[in-house]
Amino acid sequence: MTTRISVDVDLTIIDENQALLPGVVEGLRALKGKGCALTLWSYGGKAYARLIAKMHKLEDFFDEYATKPDLVIDDDFEALSHLPTIDARVAKDWSQISERAINLANDLDDRSGLQDVPAWIRRLSHDRFDVGVQSAIAIWCHREAYFRWPRFRRNISSNWVRHPAARQKECFVYPQELEDEIRRAGLRVDRRSNGPAIISFLLSGGERPKRPYPSRWGWAIHHIYDGRNPRTWRKPVPRAEDEPALFTDSGGLVAGHPVAYYIATREPLLAWLLRWEAFRRFNFDPMGVFGDAK
Numbered sequence: 001m002t003t004r005i006s007v008d009v010d011l012t013i014i015d016e017n018q019a020l021l022p023g024v025v026e027g028l029r030a031l032k033g034k035g036c037a038l039t040l041w042s043y044g045g046k047a048y049a050r051l052i053a054k055m056h057k058l059e060d061f062f063d064e065y066a067t068k069p070d071l072v073i074d075d076d077f078e079a080l081s082h083l084p085t086i087d088a089r090v091a092k093d094w095s096q097i098s099e100r101a102i103n104l105a106n107d108l109d110d111r112s113g114l115q116d117v118p119a120w121i122r123r124l125s126h127d128r129f130d131v132g133v134q135s136a137i138a139i140w141c142h143r144e145a146y147f148r149w150p151r152f153r154r155n156i157s158s159n160w161v162r163h164p165a166a167r168q169k170e171c172f173v174y175p176q177e178l179e180d181e182i183r184r185a186g187l188r189v190d191r192r193s194n195g196p197a198i199i200s201f202l203l204s205g206g207e208r209p210k211r212p213y214p215s216r217w218g219w220a221i222h223h224i225y226d227g228r229n230p231r232t233w234r235k236p237v238p239r240a241e242d243e244p245a246l247f248t249d250s251g252g253l254v255a256g257h258p259v260a261y262y263i264a265t266r267e268p269l270l271a272w273l274l275r276w277e278a279f280r281r282f283n284f285d286p287m288g289v290f291g292d293a294k
Contacts, residue, residue: 002037003105008068009042009052012088020056023094028061030098036105041066084108084144090209100207103151104144114140117276118290120231124269132263136270139260146260147274148219151205153251153282156196160248162241163193172196194241196248197221204250211258220261222254223247224278229271231289238286251284 007013013024031038040049040062049065052058074080084104086097114122114137127133139146156178163171172191174182182189182199190198198221202208208218225246227239240246254274256264264270278284285291 002035003108004037004039005031005101005105006039006041006066006068007062008088009040009044009049013040013058014052014056018052018055021094024056025058027094027098028058030095031101032061034102034105036101037063039064039066041068043068084142103207107144117273121269121272121276124272132267133269135263136267136273139263139270140273143277146257148207148209148255149277149281150201150250150253153249153284154200154204155245155249155251156200156203157248158244160196161244162197162247166193168193194221197223197241197253200248200250201253201255204253206250206253206255208255209257219255219257222256222261222264222274224252224254224264224271224274225286226265226271228265229268231272231287235287235289240286243286246286249284251278251282252286254278 007028012021014020028038038061040053040058042049042052045067046065049067050059053062053065072080086100086104088097114125125133125137128137160172165171170191171193172195174189174191174196179189181203185203187199187202190196198208198218201221208221211217211219223240223246225238225240227237227242230237238246240249240252246252260270264274275285276290279290
């Protein structure tokens, strides 16, 4: 399916002086190379968008030009409200924007809704007056903005668990071959208490955005099986940090925005939606609760 993408003009492809931002041509070329249909739109109007494209010789990249709307009237409000958005202010550059857009386009082809999850998870969403449930649903509807998954599943070790010394910087000794791979990937050899889980996530193609403040910190790398929010009292949820087979299994790791991470650790609905998504993507089901649900 062709993914239709609308691209803004001001401060997205050009700066305040109408100069083309770095990497725009390469980023647009990558999107077109993946078969995306691009529309350039702006609050300045359709003619302005076309003028900017012509000024910078970008006409071949765009299929349409449009005026960005102030209000939308549509019969499918829910679908419109769930459209994923990439914040050009947060992205480092256009190589990151295009890569994120391509990954999102791939995910949209296999996106599930609440109607697709097991019935017992859907029942957790029935109390719409509960603030926790409302928060979980709102985050899940825009989950691409709040969570980043690895691209594939990998486990770099079945021998480690999270080190109890949270403030200690030298908790693990990596095998030389793995350390060499980490360096070749341009990553820092992270020996902190949760370092191996972070490394496993990143080596599996995961993206870890920076927090707004302090900007040197990344989003939390969350073990979705964290010992909390059991399905029933009879079957406890494993705490992956304490399980050698789970600690660095990237199938059970997700990068979470600080707000989404906080709610995912406390709201059963969001916790189980993440576990369902890990099962859909990677067949990750350490409790065996999803069975033949896929």
